[in-house]
Amino acid sequence: MTQITLRRPDDMHLHLRDGAMLQAVLPETTRHFARAIIMPNLVPPVVTFADARAYDARIRAALPQGSTFQPLMTLYLTEGTDPADVTAAAASGLVKSVKLYPAGATTNSHSGVSDFGKVQAVLETMAEIGLPLCVHGEVTDPTVDIFDREAVFIDRVLAPLRARVPGLRVVMEHITTEEGVAYARSAGDDLAATITTHHLILNRNHILAGGIRPHYYCLPVAKREKHRLALRAAATSGDPRFFLGTDSAPHTDALKEHACGCAGCFTATNTMPLLAHVFEQDGALDRLEGFTSLHGAAFYRLPPNDGTLTLTKSATPTAFPAKIDTGAGTVTVFDPGFPVHWQVTA
Ligand code: DOR
Ligand code: ZN
Numbered sequence: 256m257t258q259i260t261l262r263r264p265d266d267m268h269l270h271l272r273d274g275a276m277l278q279a280v281l282p283e284t285t286r287h288f289a290r291a292i293i294m295p296n297l298v299p300p301v302v303t304f305a306d307a308r309a310y311d312a313r314i315r316a317a318l319p320q321g322s323t324f325q326p327l328m329t330l331y332l333t334e335g336t337d338p339a340d341v342t343a344a345a346a347s348g349l350v351k352s353v354k355l356y357p358a359g360a361t362t363n364s365h366s367g368v369s370d371f372g373k374v375q376a377v378l379e380t381m382a383e384i385g386l387p388l389c390v391h392g393e394v395t396d397p398t399v400d401i402f403d404r405e406a407v408f409i410d411r412v413l414a415p416l417r418a419r420v421p422g423l424r425v426v427m428e429h430i431t432t433e434e435g436v437a438y439a440r441s442a443g444d445d446l447a448a449t450i451t452t453h454h455l456i457l458n459r460n461h462i463l464a465g466g467i468r469p470h471y472y473c474l475p476v477a478k479r480e481k482h483r484l485a486l487r488a489a490a491t492s493g494d495p496r497f498f499l500g501t502d503s504a505p506h507t508d509a510l511k512e513h514a515c516g517c518a519g520c521f522t523a524t525n526t527m528p529l530l531a532h533v534f535e536q537d538g539a540l541d542r543l544e545g546f547t548s549l550h551g552a553a554f555y556r557l558p559p560n561d562g563t564l565t566l567t568k569s570a571t572p573t574a575f576p577a578k579i580d581t582g583a584g585t586v587t588v589f590d591p592g593f594p595v596h597w598q599v600t601a
Contacts, residue, residue, distance in 0.1 A: 268500025275582030304344035433485035449500025491539035498551035507584030
């Protein structure tokens with residue numbers, strides 16, 4: 256097959272930032288994606304319905320002329336989040352999820368949750384109204400090895416949390432392990448998991464063997480090869496509980512190539528061609544549309560998009576830009592380390 260046409264895709268986990276960075280990275284997503292779940296970890300974070308309305312307006316103001324892209328807004332869960340504010344935000348249709356960052360787990364997560372007792376009421380409200388909780392699934396206990404933090408989170412935090420709040424709809428964000436895949440497979444239809452493009456491509460050797468590659472560093476960090484293979488199997492399986500959330504997370508090169516580099520891979524520009532490559536390699540091109548355009552919309556109870564996206568394979572490798580210029584500095588586009596022959600042609 257050298258051409259495939261899909262329903263227009265959705266990115267169910269995206270970092271757009273703000274200001275000059277937002278202006279520069281937004282077109283990279285809107286060129287291919289119709290909607291995206293927008294992460295709220297700004298400084299300060301998007302905590303209230305009012306914060307989400309204001310951020311939504313800034314995103315819409317930054318849209319390229321004529322774009323019909325729809326931001327799907329997310330509230331940042333804090334120990335002070337008000338259940339009534341969440342209810343109003345969901346009822347308006349503007350806010351589609353609430354994001355749980357364990358305090359200290361990742362970029363700008365210090366306002367996240369330490370004491371889960373303090374968010375019990377808001378989680379119960381979300382269960383009642385069917386609003387999904389998007390979960391960054393890593394424990395922050397410094398004694399837990401960073402490569403084990405997802406698996407330990409499932410046992411210590413996620414399973415007990417779901418038992419305490421029956422009916423809560425949960426998205427395990429950017430899963431990176433076979434334990435994450437197994438947990439998602441064992442759950443009912445109130446749980447789903449997003450998978451990033453880069454975690455389908457990288458294992459930890461790519462980050463660390465033969466020199467440290469800061470542009471491959473993200474959180475959760477890529478794991479052993481067996482985990483990457485489990486993610487590939489899940490993404491290409493056709494199981495509706497797995498769908499795309501790129502976690503495309505721009506940081507300037509100055510902050511990535513640094514003594515203490517930021518976590519995040521910027522994949523918005525080339526995600527769809529990379530996924531076509533991955534799905535073709537696994538003999539699953541016919542399941543790409545489910546992963547990018549149908550399963551996520553179904554979980555979020557949204558209609559699939561009307562438009563389409565066509566990917567074409569050519570004999571010559573596609574030339575993607577190496578970097579995006581932003582008013583804040585350059586951002587490196589994710590380089591998979593192998594030639595990709597697919598490109599978006601319509
Ligand atoms: O790699 C990551 N980057 N993981 C996250 O959880 C946050 C994100 C960011 O905001 O940069
Ligand atoms: Zn993220």
